[in-house]
Amino acid sequence: MTARRLLPLVLALCLLLAGCGARENSAAFYAMSTYMTIRAWDADDALLRRAEETVAELEQRLSVTREDSELAVLNRTGTVRLSADGAALLRRALALCAATDGALDLSVYPVVRAWGFTTQDYRVPDAAELDALLARVDYTRVTLEDDGTVTVPAGMELDLGAVAKGWAGDRLAQLLRDGGVTSAILSLGGNVQTVGARPDGDAWNVAVRDPSGEGMLGVVRAADEAVVTSGGYERYFVDDAGVVRWHIMDPATGYPARSGLVSVTVVGAEGVVCDALSTALFVMGAERAEDYWRAHRDFECLLVTEDGALLLTPGLAARFTPADGLSYEVRVIADA
Amino acid sequence: MTKRLTRAALLTALALILFTVEAQLPRPIPIPGARLGLANIITVYAMFRLGPRDTLGILLARVFLGAVFAGAMMTLLFSLSGGLLCYAAMLVLRRILTDRQIWVCGVLGAVCHGLGQMLAALAVYRTAGLLAYLPALLLSCMAAGLFTGLCAQFLVARLKNAKGLSL
Amino acid sequence: MLKTKTWVAALVALAAVLAVLALALRHARAPGTVVEVVQDGVVLRTIDLARVTEAYSFTVTSADGGSNVVLVEPGRIRVSSADCPDQICVQRGWLSDQAAPVVCLPHRLALRLRGETAADAVAG
Numbered sequence: 003m004t005a006r007r008l009l010p011l012v013l014a015l016c017l018l019l020a021g022c023g024a025r026e027n028s029a030a031f032y033a034m035s036t037y038m039t040i041r042a043w044d045a046d047d048a049l050l051r052r053a054e055e056t057v058a059e060l061e062q063r064l065s066v067t068r069e070d071s072e073l074a075v076l077n078r079t080g081t082v083r084l085s086a087d088g089a090a091l092l093r094r095a096l097a098l099c100a101a102t103d104g105a106l107d108l109s110v111y112p113v114v115r116a117w118g119f120t121t122q123d124y125r126v127p128d129a130a131e132l133d134a135l136l137a138r139v140d141y142t143r144v145t146l147e148d149d150g151t152v153t154v155p156a157g158m159e160l161d162l163g164a165v166a167k168g169w170a171g172d173r174l175a176q177l178l179r180d181g182g183v184t185s186a187i188l189s190l191g192g193n194v195q196t197v198g199a200r201p202d203g204d205a206w207n208v209a210v211r212d213p214s215g216e217g218m219l220g221v222v223r224a225a226d227e228a229v230v231t232s233g234g235y236e237r238y239f240v241d242d243a244g245v246v247r248w249h250i251m252d253p254a255t256g257y258p259a260r261s262g263l264v265s266v267t268v269v270g271a272e273g274v275v276c277d278a279l280s281t282a283l284f285v286m287g288a289e290r291a292e293d294y295w296r297a298h299r300d301f302e303c304l305l306v307t308e309d310g311a312l313l314l315t316p317g318l319a320a321r322f323t324p325a326d327g328l329s330y331e332v333r334v335i336a337d338a
Numbered sequence: 339m340t341k342r343l344t345r346a347a348l349l350t351a352l353a354l355i356l357f358t359v360e361a362q363l364p365r366p367i368p369i370p371g372a373r374l375g376l377a378n379i380i381t382v383y384a385m386f387r388l389g390p391r392d393t394l395g396i397l398l399a400r401v402f403l404g405a406v407f408a409g410a411m412m413t414l415l416f417s418l419s420g421g422l423l424c425y426a427a428m429l430v431l432r433r434i435l436t437d438r439q440i441w442v443c444g445v446l447g448a449v450c451h452g453l454g455q456m457l458a459a460l461a462v463y464r465t466a467g468l469l470a471y472l473p474a475l476l477l478s479c480m481a482a483g484l485f486t487g488l489c490a491q492f493l494v495a496r497l498k499n500a501k502g503l504s505l
Numbered sequence: 506m507l508k509t510k511t512w513v514a515a516l517v518a519l520a521a522v523l524a525v526l527a528l529a530l531r532h533a534r535a536p537g538t539v540v541e542v543v544q545d546g547v548v549l550r551t552i553d554l555a556r557v558t559e560a561y562s563f564t565v566t567s568a569d570g571g572s573n574v575v576l577v578e579p580g581r582i583r584v585s586s587a588d589c590p591d592q593i594c595v596q597r598g599w600l601s602d603q604a605a606p607v608v609c610l611p612h613r614l615a616l617r618l619r620g621e622t623a624a625d626a627v628a629g
Contacts (some may be wrong), residue, residue, distance in 0.1 A: 031546065036610070187626050192627070207625050210629055211628065249517045439509055445516055
């Protein structure tokens with residue numbers, strides 16, 4: 003008799019216990035012109051709110067489109083003293099411009115604007131206009147002092163759009179780690195940042211979008227790293243002549259980069275590096291990208307070419323599962 | 339004849355009541371298709387006390403009318419699929435089980451019901467991923483089937499000798 | 506006629522096998538079918554696609570007057586039309602088993618799957 007009465011109590015206890023253990027918390031918000039989500043385990047609401055505030059603050063300080071941001075002041079007046087965080091980001095970004103030999107160039111912003119990508123008022127600039135604009139594109143003429151003062155020559159304007167989301171991802175990952183989180187996955191508008199592995203120990207499954215259609219190329223298993231994809235398909239327009247023009251510019255020519263690649267995915271420890279390289283490698287094209295990888299090897303990448311090939315670095319090939327019925331030809335990049 | 343019809347109609351009504359009441363309750367387990375299946379108490383009882391033909395009539399009537407009352411014709415396909423497979427299993431089991439083993443019929447009948455629903459779902463949604471739910475689904479069916487089977491067994495035992503109540 | 510003992514043994518064995526399989530397949534569970542329709546961070550509707558029996562549509566109006574028409578069918582959902590300038594939300598097509606939500610940025614609307622999905626996040 004007593005046993006029967008205890009049964010519901012036991013059942014209730016079981017249910018309660020099932021709820022214990024690592025708890026998932028999540029947040030979703032709009033920032034940096036995109037949709038961002040955070041899924042973190044053992045993170046309280048306050049921590050996630052702080053994460054959202056961090057991104058908002060970053061955007062406020064460093065967005066080229068915000069009138070009162072540090073960057074906007076720089077572009078208007080030619081010089082500004084950056085905050086510590088802003089200076090740190092600019093330093094890393096300039097170093098990456100140098101490392102990629104200008105394939106990434108923060109000063110290509112006026113060109114991007116001329117094509118209409120900032121206002122959605124799309125147009126094809128003529129050769130003369132582009133030549134004039136290209137004269138203002140040269141990251142090597144940017145000076146950054148130790149105290150954070152940055153100066154640009156007249157007419158030059160900088161944009162951190164190619165590295166901002168990656169940087170934000172790194173900052174948030176650090177914030178979460180400092181807050182005691184050992185398992186989290188962030189999606190910042192297509193930039194994926196992970197903290198640790200999944201709560202059950204398996205690596206995170208990060209799908210990579212297929213540039214040609216609705217599906218996915220496959221799944222990358224990642225832990226404690228960033229996965230960033232750049233592709234022309236993200237933002238483009240078709241001009242009057244029927245030519246597809248996308249937002250990733252070749253700083254050398256002033257035209258959308260047509261190097262034979264349609265999408266580049268970079269996997270590495272730092273979001274800012276992955277973000278920068280995903281743009282730079284896209285501009286470089288497959289051959290130069292492969293050389294770059296061989297020279298540095300501190301990241302993995304996946305390149306999708308215009309003629310239907312999927313090129314993977316050996317390290318990535320080991321942890322990439324192609325989607326069912328994938329129509330691309332998968333090739334592993336040669337080691338030497 | 340009338341007695342038989344009345345009896346079947348009464349049991350159908352009971353099954354419908356159980357079905358509708360259960361539909362109002364929140365789902366206990368987040369596995370698609372997992373339910374208590376209280377109406378099956380009637381089906382199992384009927385199989386052991388009335389015979390296969392009447393049971394089939396009660397089952398079909400309950401499934402169709404239940405779908406009409408719930409206002410969802412899609413569930414008809416799933417209910418029918420599960421119900422018929424369950425019925426087929428019970429046809430065999432009623433011959434090899436004793437009155438004290440009716441609970442076994444409840445368990446295995448429920449398992450077949452779940453199997454039937456999964457087959458229908460696979461045909462409709464065409465996602466192989468649904469199969470990953472099958473073991474968990476069947477496990478919950480076994481638990482639910484045990485409960486409903488025991489209820490049916492209890493009913494059979496109690497009503498067998500009840501005077502004036504020839505259900 | 507089998508003994509009750511035999512039946513008990515057989516069913517316990519079956520339950521054990523199923524339990525092992527269920528645990529093993531824990532991760533392989535098919536993508537969740539519950540979709541949340543979110544606007545400005547507020548969950549407007551929660552729809553279980555697996556329980557949808559007939560197709561239906563509804564319109565979501567944003568605070569500034571923009572509208573999106575959401576089409577719900579058994580097992581899938583999409584934005585069938587919208588009056589936003591870029592139409593990205595309409596071009597995305599069906600949200601059924603992808604890890605990335607269908608988003609209309611101008612109207613701050615998102616259709617997203619709740620719970621486990623095949624991938625944890627989508628890059629690109």
